[in-house]
Amino acid sequence: MSAGQKLRQLLARPEIIVIPGVYDCLGAKLAQKSGFEVVATSGFGIAASTLGLPDYGFLTATEMLYSVGRIAQSIDVPLIADLDTGYGNALNVMRTIKDAVQLGLAGVLLEDQEWPKKCGHFEGKRVVSLAEHAGKIRAAVEARGDSDLVIIARTDARAPLGLEEAIARGRAYIAAGADILFVEAPQSVEELKAIATAFPNVPLVANIVEGGKTPQMSPAELQQLGFKIVFFPLTALLAVTKIMTACFEQLKAEGNTANFSELVSFQDFQALVGVPQYLQIEKEFAAENYQPISDKI
Template sequence: MSSQTLRQLLARPSILVIPGIYDCISAKLAEQSGFEVVATSGFGIAASTLGLPDYGFMTATEVLDSVGKIAQSVNIPVIADMDTGYGNALNVMRTVKDAVKAGLAGVILEDQEFPKKCGHFEGKRVIPTIEHVNKIKAAVQARGDSGLVIIARTDARAVLGLDEAIQRGRAYIDAGADVLFVEAPQSVEELQVIAAAFPNVPLVANIIEGGKTPQLSAAELEKMGFKIVFFALSTLLAVTKVMKACLQELKEKGTTKDFTEMMTFDEFKELIEVSKYLDLEKQF
């Protein structure tokens, strides 16, 4: 199972570098590039699916449909950003059960009020600690014996300060979360404080280019004591820039023959395994 593979990877001493992806193509490219795990970006899925910011516009059904297709498209574990779980503890239980059915390896559940916002946006609000504790307990019960990895995220740093975020983190780990994700620390010193507070807990750092957290390397974060580093928007920002440049060149010149930042048609056919399906077509 993909969740057991993820647990084996978490048991290794080295840090896990996990790119954020937002569709099947980005997931397949990450797999092809040698990454062992991918994580869906709620920001990226909202932007690519709806053309809207990460403001809680996506429904549970829409997210599960997207991340389920992504999980089916690759042979590596997929961690899904499941926002707040889409309601109370009972809603979280359904979300987690559906995540297991979809073949996900892990889920991220955050303590924002619904509708939530991107962790690096202003104006976030968080629910009471005990409410998210109960959501985590509900998630643990709902996953059963699936091994689904539960990543508890707190957004309290921006709202109530770092000390409160650390207190919440302890409560969420005590409730049964496997991994802790303190979102958007704002300095190297804050990252160090978080790592020192949880020496025996797998910790997430989330690096957003232009976001609130310092853009440290995986090696630097590993030295601090972090177990996972998400580069949540790197693929989305990169592909958007290249696509914009391609469209501008096409508009200005009426051709793309000199545009070099483009995969060849044969390379793309290989990525989506056209030859495999041609062989199957011949077989049947």
């Protein structure tokens, strides 16, 4: 079964799907180990962790696809990838989607911002025309073929153009063939309700960024409104940043980490990345275990 088929099975369940954001292979493996059945990459997190830069469109298509491809290979659960605007016009989107299929992604996010884009909860966003992004969604649907790749259309029009325009764009993107709608950064519970009311039969995404523009609601509350997916894209990144800062501050101040209690054991970390399994494989193919194979006549 393909990753896209697995994701579609999860979407067919009645309950809301809680999806953590990850930005590297280690985080993805930890999310899978914690029991999540699907994970999603955070463009914000990948930009910060690989470049040390904000989510301002600095990542190229090549860099993003390389990162998400490695993450997809590192886990057994479906991966949804944040692919920004698709990195150009409809032709570029088709190339991006074909690469996404080859990498084994389960789903992709395509947003309607102008390039270079910005984080959905930053100020100063600008969007392309409704018609242009609807065309890009149609191109993505064409490019995925029969691969079962799930296409999530995202609109960032709420901030620059208002909620009514964002809803109008959502209707156009669903009509263009998107499987799921993601209206980014609604600013109140009332706006979340309005989105859910406008799309009673469409799978909807809520994006919870701690400290961002969207109200902090529980998955149960969002499901009651009518949302199907809730992303927590930056939760792990923010948590790791706090822990790493505390670790480095103690190491600098005391010269050791003897009193730092937030470390996983070295043995547990080895188990997480598969050291015991690879040691066994290494022994199996070691020189001392070589046995010549007789030539067959």
